[in-house]
Amino acid sequence: xxxxxxxxxxxxxxxxxxxxxxxxxxxxxxxxxxxxxxxxxxxxxxxxxxxxxxxxxxxxxxxxxxxxxxxxxxxxxxxxxxxxxxxxxxxxxxxxxxxxxxxxxxxxxxxxxxxxxxxxxxxxxxxxxxxxxxxx
Amino acid sequence: xxxxxxxxxxxxxxxxxxxxxxxxxxxxxxxxxxxxxxxxxxxxxxxxxxxxxxxxxxxxxxxxxxxxxxxxxxxxxxxxxxxxxxxxxxxxxxxxxxxxxxxxxxxxxxxxxxxxxxxxxxxxxxxxxxxxxxxxxx
Numbered sequence: 001x002x003x004x005x006x007x008x009x010x011x012x013x014x015x016x017x018x019x020x021x022x023x024x025x026x027x028x029x030x031x032x033x034x035x036x037x038x039x040x041x042x043x044x045x046x047x048x049x050x051x052x053x054x055x056x057x058x059x060x061x062x063x064x065x066x067x068x069x070x071x072x073x074x075x076x077x078x079x080x081x082x083x084x085x086x087x088x089x090x091x092x093x094x095x096x097x098x099x100x101x102x103x104x105x106x107x108x109x110x111x112x113x114x115x116x117x118x119x120x121x122x123x124x125x126x127x128x129x130x131x132x133x134x135x136x
Numbered sequence: 137x138x139x140x141x142x143x144x145x146x147x148x149x150x151x152x153x154x155x156x157x158x159x160x161x162x163x164x165x166x167x168x169x170x171x172x173x174x175x176x177x178x179x180x181x182x183x184x185x186x187x188x189x190x191x192x193x194x195x196x197x198x199x200x201x202x203x204x205x206x207x208x209x210x211x212x213x214x215x216x217x218x219x220x221x222x223x224x225x226x227x228x229x230x231x232x233x234x235x236x237x238x239x240x241x242x243x244x245x246x247x248x249x250x251x252x253x254x255x256x257x258x259x260x261x262x263x264x265x266x267x268x269x270x271x272x273x274x
Contacts, residue, residue, distance in 0.1 A: 019142045019264065026146040026257045027199045030153035032250050033160075034190040034201055099253050110260050117267045121274050 005127070010050040011120045017045040018113045020080045025106045028085075028097050035093035039102070043081040143265045145198040150257040152193065152200030157251045159203040160188045164244045171235040179225030183233040185209035209234055 021042045028039040090096040140148070163186050173183040186206050193202040211234040219228030 015268070019146075022257075022261055022264065023142050023146045023149070023198060026149045026254075026261065029250075029253050029257050030149045030156075030201045031190075031192055031199065032153075032253065033157075033246070034192055037192065099249065103253065103256065106257065106260050110264060113264050114267055117271060121271055124271075124274065 005123070006051060007123050008120065010047060011116050011123070013050055014045060014047055015113060015116045015120070017042065017080050018109045018116065021109045022106065022113075024082065025102050025109070029099065029102050029106075031095075032097040032099055032102075033095065035095055037095050037097060038087075039085040039097045040082050041085045041105070043083050045080065140196040143261050145196045146261040147258055148196045149198045149200040150254045150261070152195045152202060153254040154251060156190055156201045156203050157247045157254070160190075160247045161244065161251075163188050163206060164240050164247065167235050168237060168240045171233060171237055171240075173233055174221065174230055175223040178223065180223060180231075182213060182223070182231050183235070184213075185211070185233065185235045 024040050024042055028037075031037040031039075085096075085101075087096050088098050088101060167185050170183040175182050185208070187209050188203050189205050189207055190201050191204040192199050194200070213231035213234055215229040216232050217228055218224055218230045221230045223230050
């Protein structure tokens with residue numbers, strides 16, 4: 001199975017990680033008033049290592065025929081690992097979600113996602129240019 | 137059966153929170169509206185404040201939130217001396233509802249803030265999906 005062009009597959013992994021992170025952030029924000037809820041985050045993705053081929057690209061989760069995923073229980077759809085966020089403020093009912101931090105994570109992920117999409121489009125343009133017949 | 141897309145899960149979780157916060161606002165409105173509702177019988181109990189209880193709930197495989205139950209607030213009623221009131225007992229004391237309008241107002245602010253945060257999550261998720269679809273148009 002070919003690995004694909006390393007920049008494109010690294011960007012794909014990055015985009016997958018970022019959209020998983022948005023899901024985790026949305027779970028935290030939804031449960032900002034739920035007693036006892038601890039916010040989660042994702043283990044950071046080392047893009048430089050992905051690019052240089054040092055870490056394997058994140059592969060989509062393998063699923064069984066009936067749709068049950070074969071991934072570990074704490075893995076997300078793109079194979080990223082969930083961790084519990086370090087405690088910042090725990091209120092008396094045990095909830096430690098800080099909305100401001102979640103908003104910050106969300107806008108950070110969104111900007112990185114838009115940057116990744118931009119790079120992906122540029123990489124595709126380069127490939128198209130390289131694939132054009134000479135003189136056309 | 138296709139498993140849900142991550143961006144669909146994100147939106148579904150935020151929508152579950154919108155519903156829960158709306159339900160919470162409704163309870164705040166009921167409490168505020170009944171902040172002065174004393175009993176109709178002599179010495180009876182007045183309106184008892186209601187408290188919403190949230191729990192996590194599985195939405196499309198992700199962790200959303202739902203209003204699990206509404207429990208009555210067990211804080212004792214304050215007695216007020218008002219013999220002319222139809223709810224006054226033998227000593228002329230009337231039990232007042234255990235609703236503090238200031239607490240309800242703060243609850244309302246919190247619900248509104250949470251609601252806005254969840255709307256913002258939905259907007260972000262849909263902007264990211266649009267950006268992804270833009271790749272196709274190139």
